[in-house]
Amino acid sequence: MIGFDESLLDDADETVRVRFTINGRKVACEVAPRETLVDCLRNVLELTGTHAGCEMGACGACLVQLDGRAVHACLMFTVQADGARIDTIEGLTESGVIADLQAEFHRRNALQCGFCTPGMLVNAHELLSQVTRPSREDIRDALSGNYCRCTGYEAIVDAIDAVAKARIESGGPT
Amino acid sequence: MSAPLTSLDRPNSYIGRSVPRPNAKRLLAGRGRYVSDLRLPRMLYAAFVRSPHSHAKIISIDAGRASALEGVHLVATGADLAKICTPWTGTLDHFKGMTSAPQLPLPLDRVVWAGQAVVAVVAESRAIAEDALELIEIDYEDLPIVADIDSAREAGGPLINPGSANNVCFRSQLDNGSVDDAFAHAAHVVEEEFCFGRHTAVTLEPRAIIADYDPAAGALTVHHATQTPYQFQDLYSRHYGLPEARVRVIATDIGGSFGMKLHVYHEDMAVVGLSILLGRPVKYVADRIESFVSDIQARDHRVRARMALDGKGEIQAMDVLDLTGIGAFSSYPRTSVVEGNQVIRLIGAPYRFKNYRATLEVIFQNKVQTSQYRAVGHPIACAVTERLVDMAAVKVGLDPFAIRAQNLIADDAYPQTSPTGYRFEALSHQACLKRLHEMMDYDALRSEQAELRKGGVYRGIGIAAFVEITNPSPAFYGVGGARISSQDGAIVSLTPSGEVRCLISVTEQGQGTEAIISQIVADQLGVAQEHVKVITGDTEVTPHGGATWACRGAGIGGETALQATRALRRNILEIAALILQEQPSALDIIDGEVVDAGTRNQRMPVSEIARIAYFRSDTLPPGTQAQLTVSQHFAPQGYPFAFTNGIQGCSLEVDVETGFIKMLKHFIVEDCGRVINPMLVDEQLRGGIVQGLGAALFEECRYSETGQLVNGSLADYLVPMPMEMPDIVIAHIETPTADTELGAKGCGEAGTAAASACVLNAVNDALTPFDATINSIPITPSKVLKALKRF
Numbered sequence: 001m002i003g004f005d006e007s008l009l010d011d012a013d014e015t016v017r018v019r020f021t022i023n024g025r026k027v028a029c030e031v032a033p034r035e036t037l038v039d040c041l042r043n044v045l046e047l048t049g050t051h052a053g054c055e056m057g058a059c060g061a062c063l064v065q066l067d068g069r070a071v072h073a074c075l076m077f078t079v080q081a082d083g084a085r086i087d088t089i090e091g092l093t094e095s096g097v098i099a100d101l102q103a104e105f106h107r108r109n110a111l112q113c114g115f116c117t118p119g120m121l122v123n124a125h126e127l128l129s130q131v132t133r134p135s136r137e138d139i140r141d142a143l144s145g146n147y148c149r150c151t152g153y154e155a156i157v158d159a160i161d162a163v164a165k166a167r168i169e170s171g172g173p174t
Numbered sequence: 175m176s177a178p179l180t181s182l183d184r185p186n187s188y189i190g191r192s193v194p195r196p197n198a199k200r201l202l203a204g205r206g207r208y209v210s211d212l213r214l215p216r217m218l219y220a221a222f223v224r225s226p227h228s229h230a231k232i233i234s235i236d237a238g239r240a241s242a243l244e245g246v247h248l249v250a251t252g253a254d255l256a257k258i259c260t261p262w263t264g265t266l267d268h269f270k271g272m273t274s275a276p277q278l279p280l281p282l283d284r285v286v287w288a289g290q291a292v293v294a295v296v297a298e299s300r301a302i303a304e305d306a307l308e309l310i311e312i313d314y315e316d317l318p319i320v321a322d323i324d325s326a327r328e329a330g331g332p333l334i335n336p337g338s339a340n341n342v343c344f345r346s347q348l349d350n351g352s353v354d355d356a357f358a359h360a361a362h363v364v365e366e367e368f369c370f371g372r373h374t375a376v377t378l379e380p381r382a383i384i385a386d387y388d389p390a391a392g393a394l395t396v397h398h399a400t401q402t403p404y405q406f407q408d409l410y411s412r413h414y415g416l417p418e419a420r421v422r423v424i425a426t427d428i429g430g431s432f433g434m435k436l437h438v439y440h441e442d443m444a445v446v447g448l449s450i451l452l453g454r455p456v457k458y459v460a461d462r463i464e465s466f467v468s469d470i471q472a473r474d475h476r477v478r479a480r481m482a483l484d485g486k487g488e489i490q491a492m493d494v495l496d497l498t499g500i501g502a503f504s505s506y507p508r509t510s511v512v513e514g515n516q517v518i519r520l521i522g523a524p525y526r527f528k529n530y531r532a533t534l535e536v537i538f539q540n541k542v543q544t545s546q547y548r549a550v551g552h553p554i555a556c557a558v559t560e561r562l563v564d565m566a567a568v569k570v571g572l573d574p575f576a577i578r579a580q581n582l583i584a585d586d587a588y589p590q591t592s593p594t595g596y597r598f599e600a601l602s603h604q605a606c607l608k609r610l611h612e613m614m615d616y617d618a619l620r621s622e623q624a625e626l627r628k629g630g631v632y633r634g635i636g637i638a639a640f641v642e643i644t645n646p647s648p649a650f651y652g653v654g655g656a657r658i659s660s661q662d663g664a665i666v667s668l669t670p671s672g673e674v675r676c677l678i679s680v681t682e683q684g685q686g687t688e689a690i691i692s693q694i695v696a697d698q699l700g701v702a703q704e705h706v707k708v709i710t711g712d713t714e715v716t717p718h719g720g721a722t723w724a725c726r727g728a729g730i731g732g733e734t735a736l737q738a739t740r741a742l743r744r745n746i747l748e749i750a751a752l753i754l755q756e757q758p759s760a761l762d763i764i765d766g767e768v769v770d771a772g773t774r775n776q777r778m779p780v781s782e783i784a785r786i787a788y789f790r791s792d793t794l795p796p797g798t799q800a801q802l803t804v805s806q807h808f809a810p811q812g813y814p815f816a817f818t819n820g821i822q823g824c825s826l827e828v829d830v831e832t833g834f835i836k837m838l839k840h841f842i843v844e845d846c847g848r849v850i851n852p853m854l855v856d857e858q859l860r861g862g863i864v865q866g867l868g869a870a871l872f873e874e875c876r877y878s879e880t881g882q883l884v885n886g887s888l889a890d891y892l893v894p895m896p897m898e899m900p901d902i903v904i905a906h907i908e909t910p911t912a913d914t915e916l917g918a919k920g921c922g923e924a925g926t927a928a929a930s931a932c933v934l935n936a937v938n939d940a941l942t943p944f945d946a947t948i949n950s951i952p953i954t955p956s957k958v959l960k961a962l963k964r965f
Contacts, residue, residue: 049206113683114201149377
C-alpha cells in the first residue's frame with residue numbers, strides 16, 4: 001500500500017495462530033491475543049449460536065463445551081483454547097447428543113426469545129452427564145448461572161426433569 | 175373453558191390448543207438470526223464515547239488522534255449529525271402542558287446524564303473503534319446535578335433544561351366524586367408512602383442495529399432488533415428526510431424486548447446517520463455495561479396514598495399523589511409520562527368505590543430516561559392499592575380475602591366506568607378471587623403459617639388483584655399525534671400448491687405471535703397448521719401496522735388474521751362452487767379438503783383449486799378472476815381498551831435473622847378472554863411473574879448522589895435466577911371481549927402487574943408478629959432487617 005505508515009500498527013494488529021477441534025473438525029485461525037473465545041467463535045468461525053450476554057461470566061449465554069465440560073466462552077481468550085476440543089450448540093445439534101433435550105424444550109415451550117437457549121442446553125447437557133437423577137432443586141441449582149428473562153424458568157426445569165426421567169427409563173444416558 | 179361456544183369451538187379447532195411454536199426449533203438448534211449475529215458486506219462498526227458526568231457543559235472535543243488511527247473511518251460529533259438529522263421531542267398532544275427539550279443523536283454542548291453518548295467512532299472492527307475512543311479527549315465543565323426527585327422539585331434549585339421554569343415535565347390531576355367528604359366521614363383511614371426503585375429490562379440480547387444506506391439507490395435498510403419496525407420506518411424517514419418507501423426496517427429474531435426496544439435511542443438514531451454519512455452498513459450492538467447506562471429504565475415512583483373505609487370495611491375513597499422521576503428528557507415517540515398516567519388511572523381499578531383524587535407529577539432528573547417497560551404503571555398501581563387494602567383489612571378486622579370479596583366489583587355489574595375514567599366491558603374479579611382461594615388451599619396455608627410461627631418460622635401469604643390494559647385503540651398514542659398505528663394488517667395467500675402464507679404486521683419476540691397467527695389462519699381456513707407460513711417484521715413485505723406492544727398481538731393481530739382468512743376462505747369457496755357447480759354456502763373446508771357443508775363428504779382438495787386458479791384459469795367460467803390473495807386491516811373499535819383482570823397469590827418465608835426472603839409458591843388466576851394457545855399464555859404469565867418478582871426482591875438501578883449508576887453490570891445488578899424462583903400455579907377464567915369475533919385480549923402484562931404487590935403483602939404478613947412494615951420495593955434483606963430494627 002502506498003504511503004502506509006508502519007507506526008500506526010500497534011499491538012492490536014498482531015495475531016497468533018491458534019488450532020483447535022471445533023465440532024469435530026480441525027480448525028486453525030489467526031486471532032488477536034486479546035480476542036475472547038466467544039468473539040472468535042461468533043465472528044471468525046461464524047458459529048453465531050453461541051451468544052454474548054454479559055461478557056463477564058454471569059449470564060451463561062456463551063456456554064460451550066471445552067474438552068467435554070461447560071465453559072464460559074466470554075471468560076477465555078481464544079489463545080487459551082489452543083489445542084482444545086470445543087463443541088458449540090451447532091455441533092451438539094448435529095451430533096444428536098442433545099436431541100431429546102431440544103425436543104422436550106420445544107414440546108414444553110421452554111424458551112421464548114431463544115437467546116439464552118444454547119447456553120441452557122449446554123448446561124443441561126452437562127448436568128445430565130454428571131447427575132443421572134437430579135431433583136428439581138438440583139436442576140434449578142445447576143442452572144443458577146443461566147439467566148433467562150423470558151420464561152420464568154419453570155418450563156426449562158420441567159423439560160430437563162422430563163428428559164432425565166426418560167433417559168433413565170430408556171436405560172441410561174443416550 | 176368458561177367462554178360460550180361459538181364457531182371457534184369446533185371439534186379439532188386450533189383455537190384453545192397448546193401446540194408448540196413452529197419457529198422455536200431454529201432457536202433450539204442455535205440457528206436464530208439475531209441482529210447481533212448479522213454481518214453485511216463492507217460493514218463497519220460503531221462505538222461511542224460516553225459522558226462520565228451526569229450534568230456538564232462540553233467545552234471541547236479533540237478527536238484528532240482517534241481519526242488518525244488505522245481502521246477508523248469516521249469520528250462524528252453532535253454537530254456532524256445535527257446537519258442531517260432533525261431533532262425530536264418526546265411529548266404527546268393529549269398530555270396537556272407537558273414539556274421536554276428537543277433531542278439530537280449526540281449532544282451539541284451539554285450532557286445530561288452519566289453514560290450519555292457524546293462522540294461516535296466508526297471503524298473496521300468494534301475493537302478498533304473502542305481503541306479509538308480511548309484517544310478522544312473531551313473537556314467538560316461541571317454543572318449542578320439534579321439527581322433525585324426532592325432536589326428536582328426544590329424551588330429555585332438548579333434546572334436541567336435552561337430556559338424552563340422548573341424541572342416538571344408534566345402534571346395531571348383527577349378528581350371524581352367527593353373525596354374530602356368521604357375522608358371526613360370515614361370510619362377508618364389507612365395511609366402510606368411507597369417507594370419504587372428504578373429497574374431495567376436487562377434483555378439477554380442487548381440493543382442491536384445495523385443501518386445500511388445505499389447512496390446510489392437513495393435507500394436505507396435498517397436491521398433493527400425492535401418490536402416496532404413500522405414506527406422506526408416512519409421516524410428514520412422523517413428525521414433524515416428520506417422518502418418513506420425508500421426506508422426499510424427489518425426486525426428479525428430478537429433476544430428479548432419487553433417494551434425496552436420500542437423507544438428511540440440516541441445511539442440508534444446516530445447509527446442511521448453514520449451509515450448515511452459513510453454510504454456503508456454500520457453496526458452497533460450495546461454491550462452490557464452500555465445497556466445499563468443507556469437502555470430506558472422503568473418505575474422510579476414515590477406514591478403517597480390514603481384510603482377511606484366505612485365501619486363495615488367498604489372502600490369509600492382514595493387520594494393519591496404520585497411523584498415520578500424520568501431522566502433529563504421524555505423519551506420519544508411514546509413519552510415518559512404514560513407510566514405515571516397509568517399509575518393514577520389504574521389505582522383502585524378492581525374496586526367499586528366512586529370517590530377518587532390523584533395528582534401526578536412527572537419530574538426531570540440527571541439520569542437516563544425512564545419509559546415504557548412491561549406492565550407500564552401496573553405494578554405501581556397494584557402495589558399501592560393492594561397494600562392499602564391489606565392495611566385496611568387489618569384495621570377493620572377482616573381477612574384479606576373477605577375484604578376483597580366485599581369490595582371487588584361484582585362479576586354481573588358490567589359494563590362499569592372506573593372513577594378514573596376507564597370503561598370496563600366485562601371482568602371477573604369475584605370468580606378469580608374464589609378460584610384463587612381454592613387453588614392456594616388458603617385455609618390450610620394459614621394454619622400451617624400459625625403452626626410454624628410457634629417454632630420461629632415466619633411465613634407470609636399475600637394476594638393482589640389487578641386490572642390489565644390490553645388491545646389499545648388510537649386513544650393510546652394516535653390521538654396524541656404520534657404516528658404509531660393502532661390498526662394491523664394481514665395479507666393471506668393461497669399458494670399454488672395449496673398452502674397458505676400470511677404476512678402480518680404484528681411481530682414476534684418469542685411470545686409466540688407467529689404460532690398463534692398460524693393457529694388462527696389454519697383454524698379459520700380449515701387447513702393443517704403446518705401448511706401455514708407466517709411472516710412478520712419487515713416493512714417492505716408485511717403491511718403497515720402497530721406491531722406488538724401493550725398486549726395487542728393476539729387481540730388485534732389475531733382478529734386481523736381471522737378476518738383476512740375468512741375473506742380468503744370465501745374466495746376459495748366461490749371458485750370451488752364454480753368448479754363443482756354448487757352454491758358456496760353448501761361447501762366448507764376441512765383439513766385442506768373442500769367438503770359438502772352438510773355431509774362433510776370430500777369434494778376436492780384445496781390444492782386442486784389453487785392449481786386450477788393459477789395454471790388452468792382457462793377452465794374456469796369466462797369472467798372469473800380468482801382472488802387467492804386477500805388483504806385486510808383491522809383497528810379496534812368499541813371500547814378504547816380491552817381490560818383484563820386476574821389475581822395473584824404467593825407464599826414465602828422471611829428469615830428474620832438474615833432478612834432473606836424465600837419464595838415458596840406463586841399462584842395466578844387470570845382472565846385474558848379467549849385463550850388461543852393455553853401453553854403460550856401460561857408461559858407469558860410465568861415469565862411476567864418472574865419479572866415482577868425480580869422487581870419485588872432484587873432489581874434496582876442504584877445511583878450515587880452525583881447521579882452515577884453504581885451497580886451497572888450483571889454481577890452487581892441482581893436479576894431473578896432459577897434457584898430463587900418458585901413454581902407457579904395457573905388457572906384461567908375466560909371472559910371474551912364482544913368487540914371482536916375472536917374475543918381475545920392480552921396477557922403479557924398480567925404476570926408483572928401484580929407479582930410485586932403480592933410479595934409486598936406477603937412480606938408484611940410475615941412480619942406481623944414483629945409490628946414491622948415495609949413500603950418500599952425492591953424488598954432487599956437490608957430493608958427487612960431495618961424494618962425489624964436489626965440493622
